[in-house]
Amino acid sequence: MRGVEKRFGDVTAVAAMDLEIRPGELMVLVGPSGCGKSTLLRLIAGLEEPSAGEVWIGGRCVNEVAPGDRDVAMVFQSYALYPHMTVARNLGFGLQVRGASRVEIEERVRRAAEALGLGDLLTRRPGQLSGGQQQRVALGRAIVRDPGVFLFDEPLSNLDAGLRMRTRDEIAALHDRLGTTMIFVTHDQMEALSLGQRVAVMDRGRLQQAGTPHEIYERPRNLFVASFVGSPPINRLRLVREDGGGRLAGGPFVFPGRPPFAHATLAVRPEDLVVTPADGRAEATATAPEATAAPRATPSPLADFTATVLRAEALGSEQRLHLDGPGTAAWVARANPAPALEPGTAVHVSVDWARSHLFGPDGVRTGPAPRPAPASGPRP
Amino acid sequence: MSGSRNPVAGTVPAIAAAAAAAGLALLLAIAGSAVREARHDAAGDLARMAAALWELPGGGDAAVAAFLPERARIEAVAEGGTGAPADPGAWAYRAGTLEPGARIGVAAAGDTSPLPRTATLIALLGLSLLAAWAWKRRRSSPPSRYPAAPALLAVGLLAAVAGAGKAWADRELHLVSAGQAAHAARAVGVALATGAAPEIAPRVAGLPWATAAALESPGELWTMPREVAVALAASPSSPPGELAYTVRVRGATYHGAAVALRPAPSADTPGRAPDTLHLALLGYEETRSPAVPLAAAALGSALLVSLILFLLPLSARPRALRRTLAAWGFLAPAGALLLVFTFGPLLFSLWISLHEWHLVDPAHPFTGLDNYRALLADGSWWSAIRNTAVFTLHVPLAMAVALALAILTRGSRRAVRWARLALFLPSITSVVAIAVVWKWLLNDGYGLVNRTLEAMGPGSAAWLTSPDIALATLMAISVWMVVGYQMVVFQAGLASIPRDFYDAARVDGAGPLQRFRHITLPGLRHTLFFVLVTSVIGSFQVFGLVYVMTEGGPLGATDVAVYHIYREAWEFLRFGNAAAMSWILFAVVFAATWLHFRFLERRGARA
Numbered sequence: 008m009r010g011v012e013k014r015f016g017d018v019t020a021v022a023a024m025d026l027e028i029r030p031g032e033l034m035v036l037v038g039p040s041g042c043g044k045s046t047l048l049r050l051i052a053g054l055e056e057p058s059a060g061e062v063w064i065g066g067r068c069v070n071e072v073a074p075g076d077r078d079v080a081m082v083f084q085s086y087a088l089y090p091h092m093t094v095a096r097n098l099g100f101g102l103q104v105r106g107a108s109r110v111e112i113e114e115r116v117r118r119a120a121e122a123l124g125l126g127d128l129l130t131r132r133p134g135q136l137s138g139g140q141q142q143r144v145a146l147g148r149a150i151v152r153d154p155g156v157f158l159f160d161e162p163l164s165n166l167d168a169g170l171r172m173r174t175r176d177e178i179a180a181l182h183d184r185l186g187t188t189m190i191f192v193t194h195d196q197m198e199a200l201s202l203g204q205r206v207a208v209m210d211r212g213r214l215q216q217a218g219t220p221h222e223i224y225e226r227p228r229n230l231f232v233a234s235f236v237g238s239p240p241i242n243r244l245r246l247v248r249e250d251g252g253g254r255l256a257g258g259p260f261v262f263p264g265r266p267p268f269a270h271a272t273l274a275v276r277p278e279d280l281v282v283t284p285a286d287g288r289a290e291a292t293a294t295a296p297e298a299t300a301a302p303r304a305t306p307s308p309l310a311d312f313t314a315t316v317l318r319a320e321a322l323g324s325e326q327r328l329h330l331d332g333p334g335t336a337a338w339v340a341r342a343n344p345a346p347a348l349e350p351g352t353a354v355h356v357s358v359d360w361a362r363s364h365l366f367g368p369d370g371v372r373t374g375p376a377p378r379p380a381p382a383s384g385p386r387p
Numbered sequence: 388m389s390g391s392r393n394p395v396a397g398t399v400p401a402i403a404a405a406a407a408a409a410g411l412a413l414l415l416a417i418a419g420s421a422v423r424e425a426r427h428d429a430a431g432d433l434a435r436m437a438a439a440l441w442e443l444p445g446g447g448d449a450a451v452a453a454f455l456p457e458r459a460r461i462e463a464v465a466e467g468g469t470g471a472p473a474d475p476g477a478w479a480y481r482a483g484t485l486e487p488g489a490r491i492g493v494a495a496a497g498d499t500s501p502l503p504r505t506a507t508l509i510a511l512l513g514l515s516l517l518a519a520w521a522w523k524r525r526r527s528s529p530p531s532r533y534p535a536a537p538a539l540l541a542v543g544l545l546a547a548v549a550g551a552g553k554a555w556a557d558r559e560l561h562l563v564s565a566g567q568a569a570h571a572a573r574a575v576g577v578a579l580a581t582g583a584a585p586e587i588a589p590r591v592a593g594l595p596w597a598t599a600a601a602l603e604s605p606g607e608l609w610t611m612p613r614e615v616a617v618a619l620a621a622s623p624s625s626p627p628g629e630l631a632y633t634v635r636v637r638g639a640t641y642h643g644a645a646v647a648l649r650p651a652p653s654a655d656t657p658g659r660a661p662d663t664l665h666l667a668l669l670g671y672e673e674t675r676s677p678a679v680p681l682a683a684a685a686l687g688s689a690l691l692v693s694l695i696l697f698l699l700p701l702s703a704r705p706r707a708l709r710r711t712l713a714a715w716g717f718l719a720p721a722g723a724l725l726l727v728f729t730f731g732p733l734l735f736s737l738w739i740s741l742h743e744w745h746l747v748d749p750a751h752p753f754t755g756l757d758n759y760r761a762l763l764a765d766g767s768w769w770s771a772i773r774n775t776a777v778f779t780l781h782v783p784l785a786m787a788v789a790l791a792l793a794i795l796t797r798g799s800r801r802a803v804r805w806a807r808l809a810l811f812l813p814s815i816t817s818v819v820a821i822a823v824v825w826k827w828l829l830n831d832g833y834g835l836v837n838r839t840l841e842a843m844g845p846g847s848a849a850w851l852t853s854p855d856i857a858l859a860t861l862m863a864i865s866v867w868m869v870v871g872y873q874m875v876v877f878q879a880g881l882a883s884i885p886r887d888f889y890d891a892a893r894v895d896g897a898g899p900l901q902r903f904r905h906i907t908l909p910g911l912r913h914t915l916f917f918v919l920v921t922s923v924i925g926s927f928q929v930f931g932l933v934y935v936m937t938e939g940g941p942l943g944a945t946d947v948a949v950y951h952i953y954r955e956a957w958e959f960l961r962f963g964n965a966a967a968m969s970w971i972l973f974a975v976v977f978a979a980t981w982l983h984f985r986f987l988e989r990r991g992a993r994a
Contacts, residue, residue: 054890075896087887091909100905101895152895 020046022212024060028205033182033189035203037196039235043212044192048158051190052081065155075104080149081158084165086141088133094120094144095129101152119151139170150181157189163198175202196236200224208232230370233274239327239339242280244273246365272370275363280340282328283355284348314338316352332356399702400521400537403695407517407541410688411510411548417684418503418552421677422559426495429563429671432593433458434493436574439591441491445581451491454577455570458494496566503555506548513544537699541692549685553678560671565633565642571666572644579646589646589664615641615667633670637743638752640670669750679738683731740966747960758967768968770943771951772975774858778947779926781862786918788866789873790911793881796874811871818868822935825864826851851937854944861932861945868932869925873918880914881907916987920980927976948972 021043028034036044049055050062053074061068069077080101088097096103098119099112107115120126123143133141142162149157159178163171179202182189193199199206200220207217208231216228227233233241247270314332321344328348330338340356348354365373437459440450451459520537571592578588618636634641646664694715701708740758742751762768796807813821828835829850837847850860888906897905908915930949933939939946939954952972956965 049890052890052894054893073896074890074893075898079894081891081894083887083891085885085887087885087891089888089891089905089909091912092905100892100897104892104895104897104901104905148891148895158894 019212021050021057024214026207026214026217028188028190030065030188031186033179033191033202033204035191035193035199035206036209037193037199037203037206037235038209038215040194042209044194044209045160047209048081048160048190048192051156052079052158053077078155079158080152080154080156081160082145082149082162084161086133086145086162086165088141088144088148090133093130093132094125094136094147097133097144098125098129098147098151101148115151115153119147122150123147138165138167139174142166142170142174146178146181150185155188157187159189159191161193162191163193164195171198178202197238200236208235210235226372227364228372230272230274230366230372233364233366233372237276239277239341241274241276241364242338244275246271246273270368271373272366273363274366275358275360277327277339277341279359279362280338281357281359282330282340282342282348283357284346284352312356312358314354314356316348316350316354318350319348321347328354330354330356399695399699400524403537403541403692403699404514404517404521406688406695407544407692408514410545410684410692411514413684413688414545414548414552414681415502415507415510417677417680418506418556419501421556421675421680422501422563423495425560425563425671425675426497426501429567430458430493430495432567433570434491435593436571436591437493438491439593440574440577440581443578443581443583443587443591445583446578450577450581453580454574455493458496459491460493461491496563497559501559503552506551506555509551510544510548513540513547517541517544538693538696541696542689545685545689545692549681553676553681556677557672560675561640561642564668564671567671568642568644568666568668571668572646572664575646575664575666585664589666592666634667637750638754639673639750641667642670643667673750673752679735736966736969739962740970742963744963744966745960746962751963754963758963759971762964762967762971767943767946768951768971771946771948772972774944774946775927775929775948777858778862778865778929779923781865782869782919782922782926784862785866785869785922786873786915789870789918790877792870793874793877794907797878797881807871807874810874813868813870814872814875818931819935821864821868822932826936829860852941854942857937857941857944861929861936864936865926865929865932869922873922876914876918877911880911884910912987916983920983923979923983924976927972927979948975 024047036047038044046055050057051064053062053069053072057070061070063069064077064079089100092100095116098116099107102112102115116129117126120129123146125140125143125147128136128140128144133144136144142165145162162178163174166174175198178189178191191199191202193202199208200223203220205217206220206223208215208223210231216223216232218226223232223236227236230243234243312332314330316328317331317337318329320327320329324344326342326344326348328340328342330340332338338356342348361375363375365375367373433455437451437454440446440454441448441461443450448461451461517537517540520540574591575588578591579585583591615634615636618634618641632643632645634643644666646666698708698711701711741753741755743754743757744751792810796803796810829837831837831847831849831852834850836850841847848856851857884906888910889902892902892906928949929947930953933945933947933950934953937945939950948968949972952965952968955961955968
């Protein structure tokens with residue numbers, strides 16, 4: 008995709024998009040609603056024409072190629088199953104309009120139906136199917152044509168949570184089996200990270216970052232990516248420049264070195280906070296699930312602070328704590344489920360600053376935050 | 388929740404019984420008043436005869452006394468002549484002033500406030516049963532073992548009373564009209580006795596009496612269907628000696644009487660003696676039978692009582708009862724309108740279609756299915772049906788055009804919006820206005836269309852005056868008229884097809900024609916069906932266009948069914964025929980619609 012741009016009247020839906028999707032790759036486009044990800048997918052499918060730039064598929068510019076001739080298949084959010092046709096005819100429609108022989112259509116429909124476990128449903132109509140079954144038929148309709156590229160436009164958003172997980176796994180398995188290029192659009196960052204070989208984060212029509220899920224999560228290129236990816240969302244703290252470094256607004260410590268900005272944003276993932284009850288009982292030390300797996304720096308007393316639990320959400324496998332800590336932000340931390348911390352409990356928080364991110368005023372990441380030192384004196 | 392603590396539960400049976408009682412009283416009153424009015428009017432006719440006798444040269448009080456010794460009275464009236472009768476109760480009818488200061492009155496025969504005895508008896512018996520039941524149900528409302536029993540009882544009661552009332556009324560009316568015939572003959576006899584000439588004497592009987600003499604002298608002023616006069620003359624049961632007899636002609640009963648105008652006829656004259664006068668009257672049981680009002684009242688009352696009894700199972704649950712009552716209350720105005728102005732006329736037209744129903748003929752003899760049988764063989768009627776069917780072929784044409792226009796005029800560009808408005812305008816314009824304008828435009832001589840065609844070369848055509856193309860012209864105008872409306876409906880249908888279907892089809896590789904065939908048409912299936920059915924029904928009912936533009940012509944080429952019915956009713960006044968045609972048309976339209984439904988259902992199940 009080279010410099011692709013799409014404008015609807017005054018609204019620019021996709022701006023200056025350069026994105027390469029490698030053959031056989033499962034690429035996920037993710038972003039908040041209205042970020043242009045679906046438009047981008049429709050541009051690839053040929054359902055929209057780019058206002059500028061070129062779309063290349065398999066080494067040819069397809070700007071002037073009709074959607075049906077681009078060798079792509081698309082699964083829609085609404086599934087868009089033709090309501091007056093049986094499942095079998097829905098599956099075979101793409102072959103039928105291409106003039107495939109009846110025998111060939113039957114054979115390929117049968118194979119696709121078998122692969123997806125739709126064999127018993129072939130004579131039914133979409134209205135007689137459950138949401139999950141419709142989703143499979145939509146998938147089957149894409150598979151049956153054996154296309155060069157699969158396009159998925161939020162195909163899972165109409166399914167309930169359990170089914171969504173299972174279908175996600177199936178799509179991943181399908182990709183492993185077919186090895187075909189797939190482009191998957193979703194607004195769910197969890198889905199994106201779990202499914203994509205590479206993930207492209209978009210916002211307001213622009214590509215924010217493209218990379219492996221690990222890159223996206225561990226080294227977000229900018230503040231938007233850092234905030235968008237991860238649940239619960241990353242803690243964002245305002246830093247103000249002062250003598251000797253940046254000071255966390257209202258906080259008890261400063262970060263040494265001279266940040267090149269008047270103010271900056273510091274972001275720390277909730278799992279990088281280690282919360283200990285303030286009564287100092289060693290055995291009550293709570294660590295985040297991730298913390299047990301990843302080696303981390305020993306908490307330094309300097310970098311730690313004391314906070315009060317405002318609210319605790321017991322999620323079963325973990326405890327989500329809303330903390331009243333230093334700075335203007337309400338801190339969110341993940342902790343082990345036991346012991347349960349009541350609101351009002353004072354806790355000791357240590358932060359793995361090496362895993363934090365510092366963003367300049369333009370939102371671009373400059374690196375991890377330096378280790379902080381105690382502030383010379385409390386500020387009002 | 389016990390019924391005894393629920394005052395509503397106990398009142399429902401009482402209300403139902405009261406409604407049944409009111410219905411029964413209404414039925415008795417209808418039957419009684421029909422008879423009373425007939426007797427009253429009969430007395431009036433006798434008074435007119437008496438007055439005519441009184442005014443004959445040899446007439447006067449003596450002739451009146453000879454005619455009606457008991458029932459007639461002549462009384463003096465004060466100067467000015469319009470004072471109230473001296474004894475209003477006794478005299479059912481008073482003739483106009485005979486000469487200044489005198490008038491004649493005749494008492495009505497029989498009971499002046501009659502009541503059908505058998506019907507009354509049945510009604511009272513049934514009512515006491517209903518009342519007993521209502522009394523028993525007054526305190527508690529245990530689930531009834533036979534919930535439909537009271538309703539069936541009430542309905543049966545109403546039907547029985549209506550039937551008995553009609554039988555009684557017809558019998559009474561029969562007696563009254565038979566007596567009238569006898570009296571008319573007697574009046575003529577008295578006139579002859581006073582010395583009136585045989586040519587003058589029959590006139591005292593007045594209209595609408597017929598005479599066999601009319602057969603020989605067509606100039607006579609008597610009005611009577613000729614068939615009746617013939618039947619009278621041929622009736623074996625009408626010897627001159629017998630005073631009154633009954634003949635049935637065309638399914639209607641006539642009461643006749645014979646009078647010898649001259650002494651016995653000569654023996655050598657064959658057949659009926661021309662000097663025997665036959666008088667006949669269309670029986671009151673034909674013209675005044677309360678059958679229709681009785682049926683309507685019985686049906687209405689039965690419906691009302693059934694409705695009330697339908698509430699009975701609910702009466703133990705006051706909340707449900709209140710809701711149901713409120714629902715019926717809201718339905719009642721619309722329901723009453725529907726009943727009175729739709730179903731009532733519908734049933735009445737069915738009733739008419741089974742009779743020979745000429746507007747100016749008081750006799751409406753029941754002819755069963757004769758009207759329908761005659762219509763089956765009526766070429767002009769079937770030609771009208773055929774014309775209608777051909778005319779209806781404009782519907783698919785219009786739909787194709789409308790669909791094309793609907794697809795072409797999607798969107799909201801200014802030009803497109805104007806085009807849509809222009810196309811829709813004919814739909815909101817009066818048919819008559821459209822018809823008049825097109826009639827001018829298509830006029831053979833001065834019409835703009837022919838003038839333009841002549842100026843441009845191809846020459847003129849007889850758009851509305853040629854039997855070959857007049858119907859096609861009307862069809863073309865009709866297409867132009869309905870296309871706008873259909874287009875708007877199609878656009879609504881198109882808007883309801885999700886864009887995803889088109890996108891999916893495009894990705895699947897379907898071209899524009901395939902998308903139209905596989906997405907648009909199936910998506911519009913219900914819209915197409917709706918437009919087809921409503922347009923076909925509308926097309927079968929076309930009238931205004933034909934009435935204004937061609938009046939069914941030329942040579943009946945545009946004579947469509949509704950226009951044919953209109954002419955049958957209002958030009959030829961044959962309402963029985965017209966009603967039968969309407970029902971045949973209804974059957975045709977119904978069958979067409981049903982076929983549409985069946986066809987589309989089957990296709991829907993298969994596709």
